[in-house]
Amino acid sequence: MSQKKKGTQGLIEIENPNLVKQKNVKARDADAEKPTELSRREREELEKQRAHERYMKLQEQGKTEQAKKDLERLALIRQQRLDAAKKREEEKAAKEARKIEARK
Template sequence: MGRGKFKSKPTGHRQFSTPEDLLAGTSTRPRTFSKKEAEYDEVEEEIVESSEEESGDESEGQDEKKKGIQGIIEIENPNLVKPKTLKARDIDIGKTTELSRREREEIEKQRARERYMRLQEQGKTEEARKDLERLALIREQRAEAAKKREEERAENRRRWQPANDLFEAKQVMLLIVPELLWSLHFKVLV
């Protein structure tokens, strides 16, 4: 919400005509708009026709002389795009268009990138060699760590084997002794 007395944006209700409204003639759009447009088109056609007649008269006469230096020196602007109208039969389908400098550079850059990636996959680049050396070193370290862990587990099993046997014996005793005591208790009572 803005501050102040006045609204910051126009909030009027906008109303658009649908194609059905236009065809039915119930549009809120003023009817004079289409009349003005038709008048404008007629005036424009008259101007084009009169200019064609005038240009035809001039082409029959002498060519207009250029004044000053323009008459002496012919200047051709390389940046000026000359409109070329070609007929369908005059178009050379086999003609190849020359690429612009930027397009050529972009294509060369893509090819170089693809070539580099191909060499990278084959391991022929310096960066790929370094990566492979690093990978071999990491694999070697992981193999050593796995071997060390396995040795530690084996030693722990050896060290704790007597304790494990004792623990298992104790567990068995805890299961058997209550049953023996219970059975002895009933024998005494009976």
């Protein structure tokens, strides 16, 4: 004679994971070549590292906003230094010319 289930027990069949006996896997039976699953933290860390590497690669190529700003600033500084060097050379040449004029 089958027992009649009370209430919602007959409607809902839930497998309780705590009731299932855990299967132990021995080391020799484990598949060593099977890739292990990464934890969420490990996966996020790898994604973060890859994103940083991609950004640095783009940075080196000058394709990021920051790299473009840096290159513009660098070009401006180079131009300023070139102008300053020309000015110094002109002043030095003028000073030498004044020395020569003063000797005469």
